[in-house]
Amino acid sequence: MQIPSTYEAAKQVEDAVLKELDRHGYDDVAAFAVKLALEESLNNAIKHGNGLDPDKTVEVDYDVDARQITITVADQGGGFDPARVPDPTVDENLEKPCGRGILLMRAYMDEVCFSPCGNRVKMVKCKNCTAQGL
Amino acid sequence: MADDKAQLSVSTEGDVKVVQLTDSKILDEVSIMRIGKALTELVAQTIPPKIVLDFVNVGHMSSSALGMLITLQKRVRENKGDLRLCCIQPTIYEVFVITRLNEIFQIHESVQDALASLAE
Numbered sequence: 149m150q151i152p153s154t155y156e157a158a159k160q161v162e163d164a165v166l167k168e169l170d171r172h173g174y175d176d177v178a179a180f181a182v183k184l185a186l187e188e189s190l191n192n193a194i195k196h197g198n199g200l201d202p203d204k205t206v207e208v209d210y211d212v213d214a215r216q217i218t219i220t221v222a223d224q225g226g227g228f229d230p231a232r233v234p235d236p237t238v239d240e241n242l243e244k245p246c247g248r249g250i251l252l253m254r255a256y257m258d259e260v261c262f263s264p265c266g267n268r269v270k271m272v273k274c275k276n277c278t279a280q281g282l
Numbered sequence: 283m284a285d286d287k288a289q290l291s292v293s294t295e296g297d298v299k300v301v302q303l304t305d306s307k308i309l310d311e312v313s314i315m316r317i318g319k320a321l322t323e324l325v326a327q328t329i330p331p332k333i334v335l336d337f338v339n340v341g342h343m344s345s346s347a348l349g350m351l352i353t354l355q356k357r358v359r360e361n362k363g364d365l366r367l368c369c370i371q372p373t374i375y376e377v378f379v380i381t382r383l384n385e386i387f388q389i390h391e392s393v394q395d396a397l398a399s400l401a402e
Binding site (some may be wrong): 155159180183184187188191209216236237242243244245246247248249251252255 | 310311312342343344345346348349350353354355356373377380381382383385386
């Protein structure tokens with residue numbers, strides 16, 4: 149599906165995904181993790197990828213089954229290199245107000261893969277796995 | 283006193299403002315901006331500002347919300363004040379641990395503990 153670059157549209161996607169997770173019996177821990185990671189990826193796409201441009205859209209696809217959920221989020225921006233995002237957990241970055249989205253995505257999902265260009269991310273969460281004990 | 287639009291409920295304990303976040307999901311970017319604005323105004327109301335943020339109703343978090351809290355703490359410090367967080371659910375506290383922000387903020391289990399720390 150394609151959504152406009154608005155937080156309201158992002159919330160509707162999150163609600164739909166959570167509904168599907170619930171339908172497939174995912175527990176609250178998994179739902180929390182997916183919601184957080186999805187929110188971060190959508191916010192990144194809307195704010196950083198598309199620059200909040202109302203003429204740009206975000207493509208979101210998800211597939212939920214009894215084993216896992218797979219989500220892809222793609223924006224229409226120029227892309228970026230995730231490897232160049234500073235580590236927000238090092239001392240000199242701890243008190244910076246931004247830069248934690250990707251860290252949280254990686255912490256809460258079992259797989260996070262960016263396309264070479266960086267404007268598409270695929271995330272996977274196993275229903276019964278625990279990543280970092282989460 | 284409740285600020286419904288900013289999703290805050292503010293009470294006073296001595297010279298401390300206890301702010302209860304009334305929305306269960308601090309994830310919405312618009313909400314985060316409203317809350318941040320309201321808290322910044324609160325900081326400006328009393329010098330030095332002493333604020334306890336009560337997370338008892340908060341069930342979700344985002345990196346933007348964490349950024350808002352960091353900015354708030356900076357404002358409080360600029361005004362020679364103190365900020366405490368309290369009543370954070372374990373799943374939310376985990377977000378602070380992953381980001382190491384549990385080392386930046388003073389986090390307490392209860393409002394009473396937070397107030398006691400400000401009285402020291």
